[in-house]
Amino acid sequence: MGELGLSTKAVAPLPVRSGVKLHLEHVGVVFEGDGKRVPVLEDINLDISEGEFVCLVGPSGCGKSTLLNVMGGFLPPTSGTTTIDGKAVHGPDPRRILVFQEHGVFPWLTVAENIGFGLSGLPRAEREQRIAHYVQLVRLQGFEQSYPSDLSGGMKQRLQVARALAVNPDILYLDEPFGALDSITRLIMRGELLRIWQSEKRTIVFVTHDVDEAVQLADRVVVLSSRPAKIQDILTVDIPHPRNISAPRYLELRDDLLKKIGLAYTA
Amino acid sequence: MVFCRDVSFGANQDANRGEPGTWAVLVRLRPVAFIAALLVVWQIAVSRLPDQLLPGPIGVARGIGELLRHGLLVKYSVASLFRVTWGFLLAAVTAIPLGLTIGWYRRAELAVNPIAQILRPISPLAWIPIAILLFGVGDLAAIFLIFMGCFFPLLLTAMSAVHNVPAVYVNVGHNFGLSTREFIWRVLYPAVAPQLILGARITLGVAWLVVVAAEMIAVNSGLGFLIIDARNAGNRYDLVIAGMIMIGAIGLLLDLGMRSLEHVKSLRWGYSGD
Numbered sequence: 283m284g285e286l287g288l289s290t291k292a293v294a295p296l297p298v299r300s301g302v303k304l305h306l307e308h309v310g311v312v313f314e315g316d317g318k319r320v321p322v323l324e325d326i327n328l329d330i331s332e333g334e335f336v337c338l339v340g341p342s343g344c345g346k347s348t349l350l351n352v353m354g355g356f357l358p359p360t361s362g363t364t365t366i367d368g369k370a371v372h373g374p375d376p377r378r379i380l381v382f383q384e385h386g387v388f389p390w391l392t393v394a395e396n397i398g399f400g401l402s403g404l405p406r407a408e409r410e411q412r413i414a415h416y417v418q419l420v421r422l423q424g425f426e427q428s429y430p431s432d433l434s435g436g437m438k439q440r441l442q443v444a445r446a447l448a449v450n451p452d453i454l455y456l457d458e459p460f461g462a463l464d465s466i467t468r469l470i471m472r473g474e475l476l477r478i479w480q481s482e483k484r485t486i487v488f489v490t491h492d493v494d495e496a497v498q499l500a501d502r503v504v505v506l507s508s509r510p511a512k513i514q515d516i517l518t519v520d521i522p523h524p525r526n527i528s529a530p531r532y533l534e535l536r537d538d539l540l541k542k543i544g545l546a547y548t549a
Numbered sequence: 550m551v552f553c554r555d556v557s558f559g560a561n562q563d564a565n566r567g568e569p570g571t572w573a574v575l576v577r578l579r580p581v582a583f584i585a586a587l588l589v590v591w592q593i594a595v596s597r598l599p600d601q602l603l604p605g606p607i608g609v610a611r612g613i614g615e616l617l618r619h620g621l622l623v624k625y626s627v628a629s630l631f632r633v634t635w636g637f638l639l640a641a642v643t644a645i646p647l648g649l650t651i652g653w654y655r656r657a658e659l660a661v662n663p664i665a666q667i668l669r670p671i672s673p674l675a676w677i678p679i680a681i682l683l684f685g686v687g688d689l690a691a692i693f694l695i696f697m698g699c700f701f702p703l704l705l706t707a708m709s710a711v712h713n714v715p716a717v718y719v720n721v722g723h724n725f726g727l728s729t730r731e732f733i734w735r736v737l738y739p740a741v742a743p744q745l746i747l748g749a750r751i752t753l754g755v756a757w758l759v760v761v762a763a764e765m766i767a768v769n770s771g772l773g774f775l776i777i778d779a780r781n782a783g784n785r786y787d788l789v790i791a792g793m794i795m796i797g798a799i800g801l802l803l804d805l806g807m808r809s810l811e812h813v814k815s816l817r818w819g820y821s822g823d
Binding site: 354356373374375376378379380382384385386388389390391399400402429430431449 | 715717718720721723724725726731735736739740742814815816817818819
């Protein structure tokens with residue numbers, strides 16, 4: 283298949299890492315209900331660098347989304363701490379935006395209004411300017427006044443990413459953002475996300491259960507075990523973008539990851 | 550939602566489908582022709598039975614003319630609408646905020662739900678004796694009855710509307726750092742608005758049903774009073790039916806008015822069914 287246009291630039295260097303951005307220390311989550319204690323996450327220790335693209339993979343239901351919700355401040359961990367830039371996380375924060383798998387955009391707002399959702403504090407001119415910038419970045423020109431019901435699934439996800447980026451967050455959390463899309467749209471969206479990541483320089487934590495997605499996108503892939511999830515392995519993907527998804531090194535890493543997840547290699 | 554489609558007129562749907570020309574005009578006129586046929590049958594049936602009180606359509610038309618000349622039709626319609634407006638608005642401004650609050654706090658809902666479920670099936674008309682006891686015969690009693698008829702449906706609509714707000718919207722609102730006030734105004738309210746309007750539309754229909762009954766007992770003006778008074782004061786069934794036609798026409802206009810809200814662009818998503 284070749285390169286699939288996964289990036290706009292011909293040769294893109296690996297991002298420069300400057301220090302620890304997000305730090306998880308002994309994070310554990312236990313859900314309690316009906317008198318039962320269900321441990322979901324156990325002793326998660328992880329450092330994510332500034333500007334890094336990290337994918338969380340693992341079997342479905344293992345707690346990937348739970349971990350993302352802990353990072354995002356939506357769920358206080360039962361034990362352990364999350365710090366960003368050295369400060370403990372207590373609750374959600376507009377400096378870190380979570381992008382949801384589905385239904386994340388507000389259907390009662392137009393495309394432009396959705397992107398401007400987090401910008402109500404800005405003066406009008408600046409707000410308009412930012413909206414225009416992000417409309418362009420996610421290629422939704424001509425749809426500014428459309429409502430989400432008139433958009434395709436991929437366009438809605440681009441809109442959600444644009445709304446997140448518009449408030450200038452330093453971390454973007456994505457929870458299986460392309461999981462509900464068809465496979466072709468998913469491939470296109472990966473390319474778009476890489477393009478956006480390279481032009482906007484944000485730290486990205488991306489949850490997926492798709493091994494290919496992880497190897498195509500991430501600097502590092504964090505493999506979680508089944509529940510209660512622990513970090514089972516961390517795989518560094520040392521291939522510059524754009525990644526040739528039929529190159530030997532790519533296939534090697536992909537097989538490696540499959541093995542780590544516990545899926546036997548099938549020829 | 551299927552509900553909205555069920556009550557829409559055949560004429561509107563056919564008009565969209567039909568090609569221009571005489572055929573389309575004929576299709577459009579179909580409901581009118583049907584009504585005309587019914588009127589003719591009615592008139593013939595009445596003229597064949599001269600010794601009974603029920604008037605034919607011509608008699609009813611004369612009755613409407615008579616009411617118009619005396620200014621009663623407008624006066625009574627305004628009186629009925631006045632009561633409905635107050636009863637409905639009072640119920641809306643109390644039941645909707647209360648229902649939204651109760652729906653948001655799960656524990657409050659568990660406390661309130663049983664009493665709401667017990668009071669809800671009591672017909673508003675069952676409150677007539679209590680209304681008269683509390684307020685005497687007059688506008689206030691009628692307004693109270695309409696209020697009782699609207700309050701519980703609106704309360705339950707608001708409670709369930711809050712429940713149906715997807716957690717994603719709530720999370721996004723929190724993620725973008727909205728204050729409580731901003732959250733209510735920019736996330737909660739728009740998310741529940743389509744369901745509230747649908748509930749309000751149905752409730753307004755109930756209010757219009759209740760006012761007629763209330764006016765038969767608790768006051769001496771309004772379309773309901775017109776009907777009962779026309780019968781009592783000399784079996785004027787032409788005026789009875791004139792009042793009924795007026796009730797139907799105004800009820801239809803109220804519903805059309807509420808339904809036009811469902812076409813507002815920022816609300817339409819709530820009715821598309823997906």
